[in-house]
Each structure stands twice: as C-alpha cells, then as structure tokens.
Amino acid sequence: MKRREILRGAGLAxxxxxxxxxxxxxxxxxxxxxxxxxxxxxxxxxxxNFPGLGTGAARLAELITQASGGRITVKVFxxxxxxSAFEVFDLVSRGTVQMGHSAAYYWxxxxxxxxxxxxxxxxxxxxxxxxxxxxxxxxxxWRELYAPSNLVPFPGGNTGVQMAGWFRKPIxxxxxxxxxxxxxxxxxxxxxxxIGVTPVNxxxxxxxxxxxxxxxxxxxxxxxYNDLAFGLHRVAKYCYYPGWQEPGSxxxxxxxxxxFEALPKDLQSIxxxxxxxxxxxxxxxxxxxxxxxxxxLRNQHGVQFLPLPADVLAAxxxxxxxxxxxxxAADPFSAKVLASVRAYQAxxxxxxxxxxxxxxxxxx
Numbered sequence: 001m002k003r004r005e006i007l008r009g010a011g012l013a014x015x016x017x018x019x020x021x022x023x024x025x026x027x028x029x030x031x032x033x034x035x036x037x038x039x040x041x042x043x044x045x046x047x048x049n050f051p052g053l054g055t056g057a058a059r060l061a062e063l064i065t066q067a068s069g070g071r072i073t074v075k076v077f078x079x080x081x082x083x084s085a086f087e088v089f090d091l092v093s094r095g096t097v098q099m100g101h102s103a104a105y106y107w108x109x110x111x112x113x114x115x116x117x118x119x120x121x122x123x124x125x126x127x128x129x130x131x132x133x134x135x136x137x138x139x140x141x142w143r144e145l146y147a148p149s150n151l152v153p154f155p156g157g158n159t160g161v162q163m164a165g166w167f168r169k170p171i172x173x174x175x176x177x178x179x180x181x182x183x184x185x186x187x188x189x190x191x192x193x194x195i196g197v198t199p200v201n202x203x204x205x206x207x208x209x210x211x212x213x214x215x216x217x218x219x220x221x222x223x224x225y226n227d228l229a230f231g232l233h234r235v236a237k238y239c240y241y242p243g244w245q246e247p248g249s250x251x252x253x254x255x256x257x258x259x260f261e262a263l264p265k266d267l268q269s270i271x272x273x274x275x276x277x278x279x280x281x282x283x284x285x286x287x288x289x290x291x292x293x294x295x296x297l298r299n300q301h302g303v304q305f306l307p308l309p310a311d312v313l314a315a316x317x318x319x320x321x322x323x324x325x326x327x328x329a330a331d332p333f334s335a336k337v338l339a340s341v342r343a344y345q346a347x348x349x350x351x352x353x354x355x356x357x358x359x360x361x362x363x364x
Contacts, residue, residue, distance in 0.1 A: 038072045040064075040259070041097040045085035045106065047205050048078030051229045052222070052289065053251070056157045056282045057101035060253060063274040068267055074099065085203035092254045093149045100254040101156055104142075105186030106201075110149070112327065113334040115186045116341055117142045117153070119246040121320035124345055126158040126248035126283055127356075132344045133250070141337050152260045154275035156253035157282030160290070162243030164308055165220035166227065166236035168211070171308065174315045183207055183219035187323055188245025194319035204230065211235040220245065224293035225286060233301045240308050244316055251282070 042061055046053040061074035079085035082097065089107050092100040105115035117138070124132055132138040133155050142153050165184065171177060178196030182189075189199030200216055204226075210216045212235045219236070221227050223243070233239075253275045260268060297303040308316075328338035 037070065040072055040074045040099055041082075042074050042076045042099040042101060043082050043088045043091045043097045044076060044100065045079055045088050045102040045203065048076070048081070050078075050204070050226070052159070052226055052282065052285055053101075053157070053204075054078060056251070056278055056285075059281065060101065060156065060274055060278040061099075063277060064271060067270045067274055072263075072267060072271075079203055079205060085205075089149070089151075089254065092256050093151055095150070095256050095258060098256050098259040100252075102252055102254065103185075103249065104153070104252050108186065111145055112330040113145055113337045115327070116334075116337045117145075117250060117252070119186060119188070119249040120324065120341060121188055121191050121245050122247070122317055123341065124248050124348070126160045126250075128345065128348045128352075129158060129248040129250050130155065130279070131348065132341065136344045137340055138344075141340060145333060145337070146254070147257065150257045152255045152257050154253045154255070154272060155250055155279045156275055157251035157279055159222050159226075159246070159249045159251075159286045160283060162223050162246040162249060163220065163227070163305075164240040164243055164245070165218050166211070166232045167218040167238045167240065168236045169217075170238055170306075171240060171312065173309060174312055177312070180217040181215070183210065183216050183221075184245065186245070187320075187327060188220070190323045190327075191245065191316055191319045194323060195315050208232060208235060222249075223286065223290050224297055225289035228293040228297055233297055233303045237303060239297070239303055239305050241305060242308070244308075244313065244320070251279075253278075 042057060044054060044057045046057065049055055049058060058076050061076045065073050077097070083091055085102070086106055088100040088102045089110065091097045104118040107114040117133075129138075133142070139153075139155070146153050165182065167180075169176070174195055177192070179198075180196075181198045181200055182192060183200050183202055184192055184197075185199075185201045189201065192199050197218075200210075202210065204221055207216075207219045207221055208230050211219055211232065219232065220243070221230060221232065227233070227239070255271065260271065263271070294305070298305065324338065328335045
C-alpha cells in the first residue's frame with residue numbers, strides 16, 4: 001500500500017482543499033477545490049543531495065508531495081541556488097520560499113535562544129533531544145520563539161553524536177588549542193573561544209578549501225559519514241572524539257507561518273507527519289552510515305581517531321558551563337529555554353544511569 005493511501009485511510013487526507021497556487025511569495029488567502037495545487041519551494045543550508053543532510057531534505061519534499069496526493073509539490077533548492085546557506089531563515093520568514101531545512105544554531109545572531117533547539121555543549125543526545133522536543137515541552141518553546149519571525153519549526157532530522165573535529169596537528173593539551181582557527185558554529189564555538197581558539201562560522205561546502213589553504217587549522221562538521229563525503233581526511237589526519245559540542249544535533253524544517261496556517265487541517269497534519277518521518281529516518285541513516293564510513297576512514301585512509309585528553313575535556317566542560325550560563329542570561333526567553341533543557345537533562349541523566357549507561361557497561 002502506498003504511503004498516501006495509508007495516510008488517507010487514517011483520515012489525514014480526507015478533505016480536498018488547498019490554496020491558490022503560489023510560485024513566489026505566500027498569498028494570505030486560503031481557497032479549496034479539487035483542482036487547486038500548491039507549488040512550494042524549500043531552501044536548504046546544504047549542498048544539493050549532500051549525503052544525509054541534503055538527501056534528507058529531498059526525502060522530506062518527496063514525502064510531502066506523495067502523501068498529499070500532489071496537492072503540495074515541493075521543489076528543493078540547495079545552498080547557494082537561491083541564497084546562501086545562512087539566508088534560509090530570512091527566505092522562509094519573508095515567504096520568498098515556503099519551507100527551509102537547516103540548523104537552528106545558525107540563527108543565534110537573530111534569536112539568542114535558537115541554539116538550544118539544535119545542539120548544546122555537553123547537553124542532550126539524540127534520544128533525549130527528541131524526548132524534550134516531542135514530549136518535554138521543547139517544541140512549544142521553539143514555536144513560541146519563531147512565531148514573531150513568521151515561522152513554524154519542526155524537528156527535521158538528527159545526526160546523533162558528532163565528532164569533536166578534524167585537526168592538522170595532534171592535540172595533547174589545552175595549550176595545543178590556543179591560537180588555532182577552527183570552523184565551529186553555535187555555542188560550541190563560544191566554548192572554544194573561551195579556551196583560546198578563534199571560532200569561524202562557515203557553510204559546510206567551504207570547509208575543505210579553507211582547511212586546504214590554511215585559512216583554518218581545524219574544523220568540526222558532522223561525523224564520518226559526512227566528513228568522508230567532503231574529503232576532510234585529505235587535509236587533516238587527526239579526528240578527535242567525543243563530540244562534546246554537538247551530542248545530538250537536531251535539524252529543523254521551518255515552514256512559513258502564513259503558508260502553514262492557510263493549509264487545510266489534513267495537509268497541516270501531512271507536513272507534520274512527514275517531518276516526523278524524516279526526523280526518525282535521518283537518525284537511522286546516520287547511525288548506519290557512520291559505522292561504514294568510520295571503517296573506511298581508518299582502514300583505507302589511515303585516519304587516526306583519537307580521544308580528547310582528559311584535561312582538554314575538563315577545560316571544555318568548565319567553559320561550557322560559563323557559556324551556557326551567559327547564554328541563559330541573554331534575555332528572559334533564553335533563561336526559560338535553558339531552564340527547561342537543564343531540568344529535562346537532569347531527569348534523563350538520572351534515568352539513563354540505570355538504563356542506557358548501565359546497559360552499555362553490561363554489554364562491554
């Protein structure tokens with residue numbers, strides 16, 4: 001049975017309704033009729049069809065198109081095709097496109113609380129992030145934050161625990177980090193800055209050339225699956241773990257609020273369910289492909305995967321506490337979000353000590 005038939009059978013696509021077709025900016029008026037079709041655009045922060053991230057966005061567009069029976073047709077534009085990776089937020093907010101696929105920490109300059117909905121240093125892993133967002137009040141806070149920008153956010157994927165980064169020289173102590181220029185976004189970049197690193201924020205597509213030219217000395221991107229695709233092992237041989245800065249990096253699908261609210265209820269549900277599907281599928285993909293790429297990088301390319309020294313992790317943890325405290329003090333809403341995340345993490349940590357962590361110890 002086809003997905004759209006399943007959804008129809010569940011009662012999610014029983015109404016025949018839609019908007020007047022909109023190829024450019026979103027129109028304010030909703031209309032319904034069996035012959036009306038919507039043509040939506042999705043801008044992404046990733047290169048077109050880049051493994052995991054770009055293909056996840058393409059899969060989301062395909063699912064929405066199929067599940068809606070073609071009432072919404074979504075065309076995907078990769079980073080640089082309509083605008084730069086860091087302009088996705090504005091494109092969707094203005095209604096130039098109806099959807100965007102990106103990561104919330106890119107918008108810290110606009111919304112100080114936004115990084116909490118993507119990745120928090122020493123924070124929630126993927127399982128916990130999904131728990132907080134879907135069942136712990138996170139998504140309600142996220143939508144409250146984005147609403148004034150005319151956006152409705154949905155979880156749109158998760159990469160799981162990332163790597164700490166690629167370095168051209170070994171890291172044996174905190175002293176080896178001082179003075180380095182490193183591509184690292186979000187709150188993780190602020191933590192690195194506290195211990196003497198110069199953080200640089202750039203789209204993923206610029207990392208290889210910047211490492212190759214010496215414009216940066218190190219970079220964190222995602223993990224073996226994506227890092228192999230970019231060829232980062234060709235310009236930096238030392239890959240360090242764990243990914244303290246992004247322990248469960250959530251991606252986002254942003255939908256223009258006017259466009260979403262103008263949809264009939266069944267199409268709203270279809271958009272939401274398709275985002276949930278991609279959110280789950282992407283984590284499954286990363287869990288599988290990272291294993292394969294890890295073996296390839298070690299056995300075929302001689303990459304050294306090394307643990308960060310204990311003193312480096314300790315320094316990063318202390319700096320992270322200071323950065324998070326400061327981020328929470330930026331404004332009342334940031335304080336509310338940070339309090340919510342920390343309360344959820346404390347409960348999850350207590351539970352996981354006798355569940356997840358206890359099982360990992362037993363499995364060894």
